Amino acid sequence: xxxxxxxxxxxxxxxxxxxxxxxxxxxxxxxxxxxxxxxxxxxxxxxxxxxxxxxxxxxxxxxxxxxxxxxxxxxxxxxxxxxxxxxxxxxxxxxxxxxxxxxxxxxxxxxxxxxxxxxxxxxxxxxxxxxxxxxxxxxxxxxxxxxxxxxxxxxxxxxxxxxxxxxxxxxxxxxxxxxxxxxxxxxxxxxxxxxxxxxxxxxxxxxxxxxxxxxxxxxxxxxxxxxxxxxxxxxxxxxxxxxxxxxxxxxxxxxxxxxxxxxxxxxxxxxxxxxxxxxxxxxxxxxxxxxxxxxxxxxxxxxxxxxxxxxxxxxxxxxxxxxxxxxxxxxxxxxxxxxxxxxxxxxxxxxxxxxxxxxxxxxxxxxxxxxxxxxxxxxxxxxxxxxxxxxxxxxxxxxxxxxxxxxxxxxxxxxxxxxxxxxxxxxxxxxxxxxxxxxxxxxxxxxxxxxxxxxxxxxxxxxxxxxxxxxxxxxxxxxxxxxxxxxxxxxxxxxxxxxxxxxxxxxxxxxxxxxxxxxxxxxxxxxxxxxxxxxxxxxxxxxxxxxxxxxxxxxxxxxxxxxxxxxxxxxxxxxxxxxxxxxxxxxx
Amino acid sequence: xxxxxxxxxxxxxxxxxxxxxxxxxxxxxxxxxxxxxxxxxxxxxxxxxxxxxxxxxxxxxxxxxxxxxxxxxxxxxxxxxxxxxxxxxxxxxxxxxxxxxxxxxxxxxxxxxxxxxxxxxxxxxxxxxxxxxxxxxxxxxxxxxxxxxxxxxxxxxxxxxxxxxxxxxxxxxxxxxxxxxxxxxxxxxxxxxxxxxxxxxxxxxxxxxxxxxxxxxxxxxxxxxxxxxxxxxxxx
Numbered sequence: 001x002x003x004x005x006x007x008x009x010x011x012x013x014x015x016x017x018x019x020x021x022x023x024x025x026x027x028x029x030x031x032x033x034x035x036x037x038x039x040x041x042x043x044x045x046x047x048x049x050x051x052x053x054x055x056x057x058x059x060x061x062x063x064x065x066x067x068x069x070x071x072x073x074x075x076x077x078x079x080x081x082x083x084x085x086x087x088x089x090x091x092x093x094x095x096x097x098x099x100x101x102x103x104x105x106x107x108x109x110x111x112x113x114x115x116x117x118x119x120x121x122x123x124x125x126x127x128x129x130x131x132x133x134x135x136x137x138x139x140x141x142x143x144x145x146x147x148x149x150x151x152x153x154x155x156x157x158x159x160x161x162x163x164x165x166x167x168x169x170x171x172x173x174x175x176x177x178x179x180x181x182x183x184x185x186x187x188x189x190x191x192x193x194x195x196x197x198x199x200x201x202x203x204x205x206x207x208x209x210x211x212x213x214x215x216x217x218x219x220x221x222x223x224x225x226x227x228x229x230x231x232x233x234x235x236x237x238x239x240x241x242x243x244x245x246x247x248x249x250x251x252x253x254x255x256x257x258x259x260x261x262x263x264x265x266x267x268x269x270x271x272x273x274x275x276x277x278x279x280x281x282x283x284x285x286x287x288x289x290x291x292x293x294x295x296x297x298x299x300x301x302x303x304x305x306x307x308x309x310x311x312x313x314x315x316x317x318x319x320x321x322x323x324x325x326x327x328x329x330x331x332x333x334x335x336x337x338x339x340x341x342x343x344x345x346x347x348x349x350x351x352x353x354x355x356x357x358x359x360x361x362x363x364x365x366x367x368x369x370x371x372x373x374x375x376x377x378x379x380x381x382x383x384x385x386x387x388x389x390x391x392x393x394x395x396x397x398x399x400x401x402x403x404x405x406x407x408x409x410x411x412x413x414x415x416x417x418x419x420x421x422x423x424x425x426x427x428x429x430x431x432x433x434x435x436x437x438x439x440x441x442x443x444x445x446x447x448x449x450x451x452x453x454x455x456x457x458x459x460x461x462x463x464x465x466x467x468x469x470x471x472x473x474x475x476x477x478x479x480x481x482x483x484x485x486x487x488x489x490x491x492x493x494x495x496x497x498x499x500x501x502x503x504x505x506x507x508x509x510x511x512x513x514x515x516x517x518x519x520x521x522x523x524x525x526x527x528x529x530x531x532x533x534x535x536x537x538x539x540x541x542x543x544x545x546x547x548x549x550x551x552x553x554x555x556x557x558x559x560x561x562x563x564x565x566x567x568x569x570x571x572x573x574x575x576x577x578x579x580x581x582x583x584x585x586x587x588x
Numbered sequence: 589x590x591x592x593x594x595x596x597x598x599x600x601x602x603x604x605x606x607x608x609x610x611x612x613x614x615x616x617x618x619x620x621x622x623x624x625x626x627x628x629x630x631x632x633x634x635x636x637x638x639x640x641x642x643x644x645x646x647x648x649x650x651x652x653x654x655x656x657x658x659x660x661x662x663x664x665x666x667x668x669x670x671x672x673x674x675x676x677x678x679x680x681x682x683x684x685x686x687x688x689x690x691x692x693x694x695x696x697x698x699x700x701x702x703x704x705x706x707x708x709x710x711x712x713x714x715x716x717x718x719x720x721x722x723x724x725x726x727x728x729x730x731x732x733x734x735x736x737x738x739x740x741x742x743x744x745x746x747x748x749x750x751x752x753x754x755x756x757x758x759x760x761x762x763x764x765x766x767x768x769x770x771x772x773x774x775x776x777x778x779x780x781x782x783x784x785x786x787x788x789x790x791x792x793x794x795x796x797x798x799x800x801x802x803x804x805x806x807x808x809x810x811x812x813x814x815x816x817x818x819x820x821x822x823x824x
Contacts, residue, residue: 039642040694042737043650100718103708103770105726105733112720137733143649144733151707186687215645249623251647332647335666336623457634501638503604506688509637 003437004191007429008034010418011179011195013166013222016044017142017407018386018414019201020149021095022365025415027156031422034193036161036182038217038511041150045203045215046407049142050328051119051256052134053099053404055092059113060132065089066578067124068133072402073581075121075285076356076395077538077548079235079556081572082580084363084391088402088409095408096135104148106137107325117325118259121285121399121588130283134401139254139328145404164191165511166221167440169198169229169382170432177367177382178432180225181440185511188504190444192437194429197381197418200226200359200367201411204387205522209352210461210468213245213252217515222388223525224518226359228439231369231379232558232567234390235357236522237529238539240398241473243289245351247309249336253329253348255400258282260325262314264293265345266301272310277588284588287397287539290350294473297349304347311345350473356398356539357525358390360556360569365389365414368569370558375569383418385410392556395571396538447513453498456513463490463516467523471530477544480531487520487527494520525559532566533557550583591619594628594669598639599679602688609686611677614639618669625672626653626664640689648803651738654681655690661740663803681743683752696752697739697759704756704764704782709775725771732766732811734804735759741798741808747791754787758798758808761789765811768818780819789815 010026012019015037026033037044056063069089073080100106100114107115116132124131137144153160163185170178170192179194205220206212223233243264244253258264264282266272276292277284284292293310302308314322319342322330326341333341360368361384362376371377386407393406470483494516501509535549536542558567573580593615601609616631626646633639642652646665653664656679658672684692710719742748742757756764764783767773783789789812798808 039644039650039652040698040737043642043644043652045645045650047650047736048645048647097716097718098714101708101710101714103767103772105729105770106718108721108723108726110723112722114718140649140734143736147733154702155705155707215650217644248621328649335648455634455637457637499637503602503638503688505602505604506640506691508633508640508642512637 001190001441004189006034006191006193008032008193008195009422010197010199011036011193012199012201013180014044014201014203014386014388015041015160016201016203016386017046017146017149017404018411019199020146020153021408021411022199022201022385022415023158024149024152024156025412026418027153027158029419031419034159034161036164036166036180036193038163038165040162041160042147044146045218046142046146048215048252049145049404050139050252050254051259052117052136052141052401053096053145053408054119054122054133054399054401055096055135055405056089056133057093057096057114057116057135059109059116061124063124063131063133065092067126067131068092068122070126070581071122072393072399074127074586075397075399077397077586078554078583079238079392079395079537079571081392082575083572084393086575086578087363088393088405091409092405095405095412099145099148099408102148102152104137105144106135117256118283119400120255120258120283120289121280122401123280130280134256134259136256139256139326142404165514166225167443167514169225170436171229172430172433176380176430178430181437186506188507190437190440192432194432196422196425196429197383199365199414199418200384200388201386202388204355205519206352206355208464208467208519208523208526210464211245211250212352213242213250214352219515219519220522221515221518222359222384224521227521227525227561230562231367232360232560233357233525234360234556234558234569235392235529236355236525236559237533237557238356238396239352239526240286240354240356240539241290241350242353243286243293243350244312244348245353246332246336247347247349250351251332251336252353253312253332253346255286257312257314257326257329260321261317262312264289265311265313266296267303267307268301272296272301280588285397286400288588290473291541293350309347309349312348313345314341315343315345354398354403355387356390356392356394356396357529358388359384360558361389361391363391363410363413364417365410366417370567370569383414385414396540443514443517447499447510448502450498453496454493456497456499456509456516459490459493459497460516460519462493463520463523466490467527471527473541475530475540475542480527483527484531487523491520491524521561524564528564528566529557529559591617593617594672595675596632597675597677600689601686602638622669624665625657625667625669628669629664640691642691649736651736654738654740655679656681661744661801663738663740666803681739683743683749694739697742697757700756700760701737701763704760705775705779706763706767708767708770708773710772711774719772721771728769729766731806732762732769735762735806736804738803740801740803744797744801746795746797747793751787751791755791756783756788758812761792761815762806762808762811765815768815776818777822780815780822783815784819
């Protein structure tokens, strides 16, 4: 097969919010940059974010980045790195204002400023009461943001490779990253993208669960490539279940609904969150609300004939608020739940939503991996931002609206780090190893040659069911043990799965098979991480270890693909300039 | 769980092996958990993995799965299976080159979108805070910024079929007006110049297919009317 070699200063994989934000930095700086993306940029999953992006602008009431930092550390159940969290919260105003200048159509206050609404876990004065911090464009903030970022890239003349899929990382003899191998979907042709810097902005892996708010494309591609290249993946057991996915369909209903006054009710019509979080109530952290919902359902207070969901009630809100601030939610409820929330409550259930873990990075966006006793050793040439990365600002549980902030702040800082690193090493491109594309080609050859393989569709269903049944909101020792052996059995099946379609032209069956290769790595990391961590913290709720254990488990989990090896890195408890936010029991 | 079988007739063409396109007859059993056309298409693909189509968010915000459903453009993920009776005929969006099966080449569509300079132009030095905009000024962007670039409208427009290289088309014009309507944008005059041309704007003959087909309920024709108004206003 003919392999084309292309050279760039930087290659970005992924064109969602993080990739596009990095691309703005790089294109505007004049570096020769390629952005590789499986889908046209505005189809990326950032588009589905609804409620807002966090920044302590204080447009409606007093707010402070330090309060935001406190909330984020507490939300993370102290697993977040406090230097990265301070960095993000301090940068928030700057990146949100930049976005407004790019043309983002934020809603407005009467004074003409960016409209802000309350969101779960965001409080004033170090945890006192909910604060309006989520900057919103109706309930389409992600859509408005992704389009604004793409539009800014059109202005900057960014070079996109649309409907190309990156297959594998290329690493040099010293472990440095030298680029990626990628496939053009329309033709099936393979190219090597050789670059001084490679930024992964490949998004999450939420498709590993049977019931998920995530798009089909969220298959953990960056995680798969990173794991296959021998690098670790961090904290994957912390997978966020969003409290309000539409029952049955899984489609997201923003927490902004509760920010605007929506209430969760059980079969008795009771506002049950008052019992679980007397202060924040429906606006407690997502892990807390999801566990409360799962408990209500488990104890027989669920709604519907099977008592298997709860209700999100907006009917007491002024219909004008719904029409003005939550129009997309109304559309989704009518489309996917068959109810008009102006009159009827929406049936909802906790639904897999966001991966807090990912590729470990420094807050500059540089990827790290332990080496020679240094837990934070940098992997030269490799950067990551957004959901695929783990800086870690979300720790064990992410606060709503911090993901859109994460991708702006770290997309930008990864871009800035690349600019800095390329400038300080102006040397020409490092040599590629011989046969740099061989590994990818062997994976493609296996798919082409596989006869009578089990269908990719069947195997991915088995993967998603295994994760759903064994690694949910609550985690039980016997289910986890069984889950580990089942997911390893699924991994065997992935290696033997096959496709009937062997066409070179836009072969989506082949894409789905390659995506499954990535998803299984993310799933193994998640299941094995969950089985390994013997404590409950944030989104990891172990029935057999119900308490947080700071003595043994205040550390990041690292999972390596080879032999499923588990290692750890210390949590950065020291912020950049302020005092450490001291460990304490987490209540809302 | 109740099930039913749906018959499909689907446009198929793989240039790697097919001499010419053909319509494939295929059926699939759906159950009560399958609400949307996309759910059925995913099941069809499980039966025949060579069936090729784009899809991503499955909730009507990414714009990937636009196709021609029983003669009308729409999104597979927002089309209720209950609304479909008899044999369901699926074709690629009309008027664009076909890459394979239901996947069209959207280059021309995006070229027109890019031609209207779809980004805010404001040459004042950026202030330290946001540029102010009243809620009423912001409301002017409603019905415009929500576009998902699915191309249902432009590929339903006969004027776009005849002149895809010269006529901007309803999707591009809707976005052109999105920036004209934005009080923060300073390039209205340049934007109007860019459209003052027998083809770029004035090929719109108010056929209204765009309004009829938009899966997001947007109204490109009204936006086109407002651009024409702005041109008249500056001419007098």
